[in-house]
Amino acid sequence: MTEYPSQSAGWQVEQRASEAYEQYLVPPILAPWADRLLETCEIHEGDRVLDVACGTGIVARRIAPRVGPGGSVTGLDINEGMLDVAAETAGDVSPPIEWRRGDATELPFSEAEFDVVSCQQALQFFEDPVAAIEEIHRVLAPNGRTALSVWRPLEYQPAYVALADALERYVGEDAGDMMRSPFPAWDGADLRTLLEDAGFDNVSVTIEIGSVRYPSVPEFVRREAASSPLAEPIAAIDRTVREELIHEVDDALDAYGDDDGIVSPMESYVVTAER
Ligand SMILES: C[S@@+](CC[C@H](N)C(=O)[O-])C[C@H]1O[C@@H](n2cnc3c(N)ncnc32)[C@H](O)[C@@H]1O
Secondary structure, three states: OOOOOOOOHHHOOOOOHHHHHHHHHHHHHHHHHHHHHHHOOOOOOOOEEEEEOOOOOHHHHHHHHHHOOOOEEEEEEOOHHHHHHHHHHHOOOOOOEEEEEOEOOEOOOOOOOEEEEEEEOOHHHOOOHHHHHHHHHHHEEEEEEEEEEEEOOHHHOHHHHHHHHHHHHHOOHHHHHHHHOOOOOOOHHHHHHHHHHOOOEEEEEEEEEEEEEEOOHHHHHHHHHHOOOOHHHHHHOOHHHHHHHHHHHHHHOHHHEEOOEEEEEEEEEEEEEEO
8 A cells, every 4th residue: 555645734725716726627627628629619700709607717718819809708607716716817818808707597698699608517517407508599699609518427537436435435425426516427318408408409419538637646636625615624534534535546546547647537528509
């Protein structure tokens, strides 16, 4: 068994979850997936684009140069903390991005205001995904396009199977459920039906396979915890219990260890459709 140095300092809840999300999860996961999402969706100069559930803004930042000075980009999220980090991180990106607080299931926009609506890894968190898709349809102009991504079910994400199981065992059932929540049990047919029932045409659902890399298992656990509401419960558990948790994840991910740390496949559905 690997002996880990004491990590106690690094386990303090030292920053906002939204800052940790931007620092730890955006570069290895959300940024490369944003590029993949935007490859599937033609964005033209002058387009008016809405990014729903924009988080700390990675998709909106990638869109801005594509629409140019004649276009517009709006990022909407329900979480003020995410929007604060989005505004700080975007700096003076051009054209400037408008950050709006709002609920995806009740978009604060009129009909047909946008040419493109994107939504990366958020549909699974909405209480009413049907209402959210209907809202995206409503705010799109005729012939407007949408591009969405949703992680495939947990069994296709080995690193998170290991982490969720260990969290459930050492922190509690809620912690395990929280780590499983980004990976809904939806299949491609569910997503297609969701969009077609809302009135979308030319629905395309593809499976994209990527990977996530971390320098070590303790860093994987620490960074995921810091970027989520689990920061406090994990920081609060006894150091020896936390080390056991890490050992369990390490054992479970043995086959994914290499000279640079750990790497694990991550699979996502990418869905495009036209209004
Ligand atoms: C996993 S993050 C994805 C953020 C961003 N799209 C990205 O790629 O980094 C999920 C986001 O959904 C937002 N969210 C959850 N429910 C929402 C709702 N009903 N309306 C708007 N945003 C919501 C959360 O605040 C969070 O920022």
